[in-house]
Amino acid sequence: MQYWLMKSEPDEVSMDDVMASPNRTTAWFGVRNYQARNFMRDAMREGDGVLFYHSSCAQPGIAGLARIVSQPYPDASQFDPVSPYYDPKASPEQPRWISIDVQGTHKTRLLPLAELRSIPELAEMVVLQKGSRLSITPVTPDQWRYIEALLTGAA
DNA sequence: GCCAACGTTGGC
């Protein structure tokens, strides 16, 4: 069991969109960065916890909690010539990019980036490190527990 | 819109 922070632009997919999806589940596709891809392919597994983060927006921060509900599988958009995520170098025989299904569990209050930065217990979070741009970053169990308790009131 | 930081591309 591992924990992750996943960035989404709320104009594309917001926490509300996830919670409104059938079974509160949506396919995470369009990752086109090898480091993030490798996390999905090699480390993410069904049941892992996800901090759902809104990026590139007026109020960046954590918007809810989710979990991984599938194994990794090839991202269909890489084969679609009209998709903005089309990759001519990928083929169904040799897929390059990975999707995974994410299910929303709690929509929470927005935990703003500035507040995250103000919490000493969270100072080591990968997403807070200088220059960090990865759309998927690992979260430690301690960081997860702290944020989960903060946002859900769970002990 | 600005800009820092990082990733990718491609010539050599």
Add this chain to the structure above:
DNA sequence: GCCAACGTTGGC
């Protein structure tokens, strides 16, 4: 394999 140029991310 090096590295300059370019593109992207993402907070502000």
